[in-house]
Amino acid sequence: MERCNHGTIMRVYRTRQLWGSGDDTFGRLFWSFGPSIHAFSRTVRPLILIDGTHLRGKYKGILLAATTLDGDGGLFPLAFAVVENENFDSWLWFILLLRQRVMPVDKNNNEFTISSDRMKGLLRAVAEALPGSYHSYYIRHLNANLLKTFKSQKLCKLFSRAAYALRESDHKEAMELIKAKNEKAEKWISEIPKENWANVHFKGARWNVLTTNAAECFNNVLKGARELPTAALVDHTRWKVQDFFHFRRKAEATWKTHLTHRAEKWLDRSCSFGSKFLPRTCSWNEYEVLSSTHTDSADLEKKTCTCGLFQTMGLPCGHAIAAMGLNKLDRYKYCQDWFLASTYRSTYEEVIHPTLDRTQWPEPSYDLLVLLPP
Structure with a gap:
């Protein structure tokens, strides 16, 4: 796999390596394809979605997957691992390999957003392996726990409203409605650090990705595998990713x-909203924008707006678009690079090559260690 695809990383660990004793049996396996690693360092947003799913073969285990989103909002697979279970040691090992082998070496940890559910051992592993990163919790899992505890769809809808709110006033209003309906539910929610689930309090860049859709979609892609x-699972992921790259090259x-x-459609909607706003100039970069409900401040240099959409999406909001109209500025210059069609083409320009059958493998320069099943 590494010989056919430049930059691909594969690491096999046996139990003696992991625990220092016992037989040479299969312990863990990590793999990431070179084209995915190269694209992640150059053209894809610094967001990592992590999820795990159970294997159903003769030897049980967990398939871990790290994915992100491309500039069109499509699933972009980064790395995989097969481990025995979802404990702290497995998650720490997986995230450390992500940091060392997949994440760009010239980036600081706090420039990355890790998004996951609150699986056993994962919270502690992220905090230890990536202490400077921003950890976001999946709203779908929190909502499922809320529904299981309080049996109320209304509370779940209000919780989602509080999570997605980009204005402090909207967030507070949703939380007050939750408290009025069920004080115990409001207390239950308040015990979860709000900087890990509420858009308005999240300190990093979340890009409005609050659910597990991407990670769980890839689990569905691998459902039959x-x-x-x-070994067959590894090759299955290779041709799935290979198919992803080829299909998207054809689409773009x-x-x-x-x-x-998708980014073009979103920007068109912002232009439609912006046509209804009244902008006023405060300085070369700062503008006051009036609407029927709010007065907002858009800063074009910082690419921020008090509505929260500009910095959350990475695309100009309606208020920013209205401000640009005063000086006939180019709206595309204020979009994050990964939304550009040219950047999208660069993301998928590399080809994932097929691996040859065993009869065509070169003779190794070292003795292969035979590992027994786990």
């Missing part, structure tokens, strides 16, 4: 827009 032996070849397809 969870019964496969480990038809684009005539400056941004990716």
